Amino acid sequence: MTATFLLEQMLNGLQFGLMLFLLAAGLTLVFGIMNMINLAHGSLYMIGAYLAATAVGYTGSFVAGVLIALAGTAAFGALLESSLLRRFYGRDHLSQVLATFALILILNDGVRMIWGPHAMLVNVPALVSGPIELLPGLHYPAYRLVVIAVGLLVALGLYLLVVHTRIGMRIRAGASNREMANALGGNISGLFTVVFALGAMLAALAGAMLGPVLAVEVGMGESIIILAFVVVVIGGIGSVRGALIGAIVVGCVDTFGRAFLTTILREFSSPTVADNLGPSLASMLIYIVMAAILFWKPRGLFPAQA
C-alpha cells in the first residue's frame, strides 16, 4: 500500500462523494422543505445522463451537451413538480413512496422506449481524456479532476445561494418550519417548484458528468439513489451543508472500504477469510457508519429542523 495509491483513492472518494452531493443536495431540500420522499430523484439523474449523451452526440461539444441536459432536466423537473408531485406533499410518506416508485418504473420504460435497451457510451472530451501527473508516479485521469472541480464549484455556488441570498433564507426557513414560512406569505408553492427544478438540475449534472465514467443505462438511478438517501440522513434532513459533508463521508468510506478492507483483513486472518469477508463488509461499511452516526446524532450531523 503506497502513498500514491492512498492519494489516488482519496481523490476517487472525493470525486464519488461530490457526485453524490449533487444528487443529495436536491433530495435533502425536497425532503426537508416539502417533506416529500422522492424516490424518482434517481430517474432525473438518469434522464440528465441520457439527455447529455444525446446532446453531446448532436452538438459534438461536451460542454454544450451538458448545458442542454441541465436545462432540459430542470424543465422536466418543474413540469413533474407542478403537474403531479405537488399533489403528494400533503399525503403520507407511504403514498409518496408508492407514487414516486411508480414514476421510476414509468420513466425507466419511457427511457427504454426512446433510447432503446442498450447502454450508451459517452466519450471523455478529448481535451481532458489523458492522465495528468499530479505527483511523481501519480497519474490521475484529467477528466476525473474536472468532475471534482465541477463538484466543488457547484458546492460553492449552492453555499452562496443558500447562505447569502433571500431565496436561500426562505429555503432554510422552509426547511426548518414549513408552516411558519407559509404563514408569513413565503409563496411556498412557487418556491417549491424552483427548489425542485434546481434539485433536478443538480441530479442531471451528476448524471451528465458521470456519463463518461459509468455506463448510461436504464436503472442507473436506482443504484445510486439509496446512497443519496444515506447521505441525506447522515447529513441531517434539509441541510445542504450536511449533504456536502455526508456525501464526502459516504464517498470516501465506500471507496476506502472497497480499496483497503480486504488488505487490512489479511493482516488479521487467513487470506481466504479476508477475500470472502472483505468485499461483503466493504459494501456494508457505509450502513455501519450511518448507524454509528445516527446512534450519536439521531437527527444527522447538521439537523435543519428545530
Place this chain on the structure above:
Amino acid sequence: MSTLLEIESLETAYGSSQVLFGIDLKIEPSQVVTLLGRNGMGKTTTVRSILGLTRARGGVIRFKGEAVTARSPSDIARRGIGLVPEGRQIFPNLSVKENLVAFASNRSGRAQPWTLERVFELFPRLAERQKNMGNQLSGGEQQMLAIGRALMTNSELLIIDEATEGLAPLIRVEIWNCLKALKAMGQSILVIDKYIQALMEFADHHYLIERGQIGWSGTTADLEAQPELWEKYLGV
C-alpha cells in the same frame, strides 16, 4: 374604510373533533381587538382558521371584504395579515437579521414602511443580537423577534397569539408597551391572551370565547363594568 376582518359563524374541526362552533368576530381598521379565554377554548384554532393553516369546515372569513376561507395560508398572509404565532416559532437556523428580512415586504404599500432600522429602534436588543442565530435568543428576545418579523411584512392586520406566555413580568410589560406604541401608530391588531387587565389599557373591543363559541363581546368600558365576566370566562 370597510371592515378589515369579518368572521361569520366559523366552524373548525380537527378530524372528527370539532373545536369551533360558530365564531363571529369583526375588526375595523386601526382597532385593537382581543380574543380572550381559558386554554383549550379555541383561541389558537381561530387564529389558524383565519390564516388557512387549519381549514374551516363552515362559515366565512372575509379580509378587506373578500372571502379568503378557501385560500392558501401564503396567499392569505400576502393579502396583509402578519402573524406572531403561539410559541414564537423563530427560524432557529436563520440569524436574527435573516429572520427579519427573509419574508419582509410592504404589503399595505405604506409610505413609511417598517424597515430593519425601525425594528431595531423599537427593539434595541435585537440590533445587538442581529448576527446571533434564532435559537440563541432568550424567550423575551424571541418574542421581540417574532413581533419584528411580523412588522417587517407591513401587514394591515397583526395577529398576536399568546405573546406574553412564559415570559418574566418585566418583559411582559415591555411587550405590552410595544403593542401600545403600535396601536398609537394606527396598527390594527388581534391580540390573543389571558392577561385581561393589561389589555384593557389599550384594546378597543373584546371577545370572550368559551368552548368554541363567543360567549360575550363588547367594548373595554362594558368589560370593565362587569368583573363577573372575567371570573366566568377567564377565572380571574
